[in-house]
Amino acid sequence: MTTRAKIYIDGEAGTTGLQIRDRLAARDDIELLIIDPDKRKDLGERKRLLNAADVAILCLPDEAAKESVGLIDNDRTAVIDASTAHRVAPGWTYGFAEMAAGQAEAIAGSKRVANPGCWPQGLIAAVRPLVEAGLLPADAPLTYNGVSGYSGGGRKMVEDYQSAADPSPFLPYGLTFKHKHLPEMAVYTGLGRPPQFQPAVGDFAQGMLAFVPLRLWAVAPGLTAKAIHDLLADRYAGETFVKVMPFEPVERLTGLDPRALNGTNELRLHVFADAAGEEALIVALYDNLGKGASGAAVQNLNLMLGRPAAAGLVPA
Known part of the structure; x- marks a missing residue:
C-alpha cells in the first residue's frame, strides 16, 4: 500500500x-x-x-x-x-x-x-528545441504574443472582469515590456535575450493561445516550417502532455479556441507556414490554469x- x-x-x-x-x-x-x-x-x-x-x-x-x-x-x-x-x-x-x-x-x-509561469511554457516548448538543434540562432530577435483567460492576471483581474458591466473582450497589457516572466523566457529557451513579449487577456476565465511568429528569411535563412514541425514532432514524440499536431496548409483552424484544452494538462503545438516558405508561425494551445x-x-x-x-x- x-x-x-x-x-x-x-x-x-x-x-x-x-x-x-x-x-x-x-x-x-x-x-x-x-x-x-x-x-x-x-x-x-x-x-x-x-x-x-x-x-x-x-x-x-x-x-x-x-x-x-x-x-x-x-x-x-x-x-x-x-x-x-x-x-x-x-x-x-x-x-x-x-x-x-x-x-x-x-x-x-x-x-x-x-x-x-503560464506564458513561458508555450515559448519554451516551441523555441528551445530549435535553439538546441542549431536551427534557430540564440541571438534571433523573436516576438511572442497571445491571449489568456483573465484568471491568468491574478485575483484582482478576476474580480475586475467578473464585476464589470461591460468587460473588455481583448485587453493588451505588459506594454512597458517589463513583464515578470521575461527572465525565465531568456534562461530556459536558450536565447541570449528574451523576446519582445506582448500578452493580452480576453473575456473568458481560462485557457490560452500563444504565438511565435518567425520570418524565416530574417532569423534563420534556409530553415523551413516543415523542418521546424518535424523537429518538434520528433522531440515530443511519446510525451503524455505535450503534443505536436499535424502539419496542415490551412487558412484557419476552428480548433484553435483558447478554451479548447481547459481542464486538461495538455499543451499542443501547431506549425503553420506560407506557400513561399518564408514565414512560419508556431502556436501553443493550453490551459493557463492547467499545464x-x-x-x-x-x-x-x-x-x-x-x-x-x-x-x-x-x-x-
Whole structure:
C-alpha cells in the first residue's frame, strides 16, 4: 500500500491553490493538510504545517513565498513554488518536465522546484528545441504574443472582469515590456535575450493561445516550417502532455479556441507556414490554469513523490 504523502498548500484560497486542491482532493495517496481559515495569517500555524508536510506547494506572492521557504527548518520538506520568486534562482529546479532530456528526472530528485509561469511554457516548448538543434540562432530577435483567460492576471483581474458591466473582450497589457516572466523566457529557451513579449487577456476565465511568429528569411535563412514541425514532432514524440499536431496548409483552424484544452494538462503545438516558405508561425494551445499552473504543479508533485506523472491529471 502506498504511503499517503502529506501535502500543504500555502495560499490554497487563491485561483491556483484552489485548482491544485481540487486535483488532489480525491486521491487516496495524498493527505491534504488544511489550515484553519482564521489562521491563514498566523505565522506560527503556517510554520507548523509547512514543517509537517512532505511537500509544501506555495501559491503566494513572491515575498510571501520567500518567507514560507524561510519558515521551513527541516531538510525533509520539499517545496513547489508557484510564484515568480525562485524561477531562475540557484538551487531551484525549473518545473517544466518536458523542457529537456532529463528534466523530469531532475524534478523527481529535487527538494526545491519552481513551477513555471503560464506564458513561458508555450515559448519554451516551441523555441528551445530549435535553439538546441542549431536551427534557430540564440541571438534571433523573436516576438511572442497571445491571449489568456483573465484568471491568468491574478485575483484582482478576476474580480475586475467578473464585476464589470461591460468587460473588455481583448485587453493588451505588459506594454512597458517589463513583464515578470521575461527572465525565465531568456534562461530556459536558450536565447541570449528574451523576446519582445506582448500578452493580452480576453473575456473568458481560462485557457490560452500563444504565438511565435518567425520570418524565416530574417532569423534563420534556409530553415523551413516543415523542418521546424518535424523537429518538434520528433522531440515530443511519446510525451503524455505535450503534443505536436499535424502539419496542415490551412487558412484557419476552428480548433484553435483558447478554451479548447481547459481542464486538461495538455499543451499542443501547431506549425503553420506560407506557400513561399518564408514565414512560419508556431502556436501553443493550453490551459493557463492547467499545464500553465495547477496541472504543472501536480505533475511536478507526482514526479517528486515517485507517482505516475499523470496521476490526478486529465490529458485531452
